[in-house]
Amino acid sequence: MEYTVEVCARNVEDAVREGVEKLGVKQDNVKVEIINEASQGILKILGAKPAKVKLTVRKKPDEYMKDIFENLMQKMMLNAVVSVKEKEDESICLDIEGKELGVLIGKRGNTLNALQYLANVIYHRQFSFGRGRILVDVENYRKKRKKTLEQLARNLAVKAMNTKSDVTLEPMTAQERRIIHLALKNHKDVITYSQGEEPFRNVVISPR
Amino acid sequence: MKELVEYIARALVDYPDQVDVKQVEGERSIILELRVAPDDMGKVIGKQGRIAKAIRTVVNAAALKENKRVMVEIIQ
Numbered sequence: 226m227e228y229t230v231e232v233c234a235r236n237v238e239d240a241v242r243e244g245v246e247k248l249g250v251k252q253d254n255v256k257v258e259i260i261n262e263a264s265q266g267i268l269k270i271l272g273a274k275p276a277k278v279k280l281t282v283r284k285k286p287d288e289y290m291k292d293i294f295e296n297l298m299q300k301m302m303l304n305a306v307v308s309v310k311e312k313e314d315e316s317i318c319l320d321i322e323g324k325e326l327g328v329l330i331g332k333r334g335n336t337l338n339a340l341q342y343l344a345n346v347i348y349h350r351q352f353s354f355g356r357g358r359i360l361v362d363v364e365n366y367r368k369k370r371k372k373t374l375e376q377l378a379r380n381l382a383v384k385a386m387n388t389k390s391d392v393t394l395e396p397m398t399a400q401e402r403r404i405i406h407l408a409l410k411n412h413k414d415v416i417t418y419s420q421g422e423e424p425f426r427n428v429v430i431s432p433r
Numbered sequence: 434m435k436e437l438v439e440y441i442a443r444a445l446v447d448y449p450d451q452v453d454v455k456q457v458e459g460e461r462s463i464i465l466e467l468r469v470a471p472d473d474m475g476k477v478i479g480k481q482g483r484i485a486k487a488i489r490t491v492v493n494a495a496a497l498k499e500n501k502r503v504m505v506e507i508i509q
Binding site: 293296297300301302328329331335336339340342343346347350351 | 436476494
């Protein structure tokens with residue numbers, strides 16, 4: 226992603242508008258430096274110079290999202306520390322740590338998934354060229370949930386084999402279904418697939 | 434609670450100045466009436482109401498501590 230751009234245009238306003246479009250962010254997140262104003266020259270032809278501006282994105286995606294979450298925590302009256310990490314593929318990991326953050330997770334991660342979904346929408350609205358994803362975790366919930374799901378997958382694979390019939394899991398998010406698929410990817414006796422429509426899409430474990 | 438809805442809505446829309454939230458308080462429930470610019474309606478509702486649903490989930494989590502039911506209504 227580009228975070229700074231120089232644009233020439235007929236006047237300053239046009240140059241700014243063009244530059245903001247090029248950066249793909251909203252104007253309030255852009256710092257404008259005017260390198261030179263347009264000058265009309267004699268008879269508007271001789272010696273006319275275009276306006277030139279330099280635009281810089283004020284807050285890069287990681288800082289921007291960290292800010293959003295710090296404000297959210299404050300508005301939810303939660304005492305929490307937000308840390309941010311940007312991965313190589315432009316994905317941004319936001320980790321929230323603190324006391325009594327169960328409300329942020331909710332039943333089976335419901336609230337956490339809603340927060341993560343909103344974070345992704347906000348990120349793509351603000352940075353229209355952003356290619357990454359926003360991953361939100363509270364108190365390592367995702368890591369623990371991954372372990373639980375992998376264990377569940379293995380147990381249900383055994384059940385599918387013993388009963389020689391399909392085992393249907395409860396609806397999950399794409400992120401969680403993926404964990405199940407990956408856990409049983411190399412299993413020699415069962416296959417996995419997903420069925421149904423979002424948000425009720427669920428995994429089926431089926432004996433080979 | 435009002436500020437939370439305002440903050441989330443402002444982050445989602447194109448015209449943050451036109452975001453307005455009114456709080457109507459009942460005995461056991463709070464109703465938050467969210468108004469946005471007509472062009473921004475879709476931005477706070479989302480496909481099949483997905484964004485609206487996520488906003489409600491987050492607000493309900495925040496309301497848990499106050500032991501009140503909070504309803505977020507998007508008003509045209």
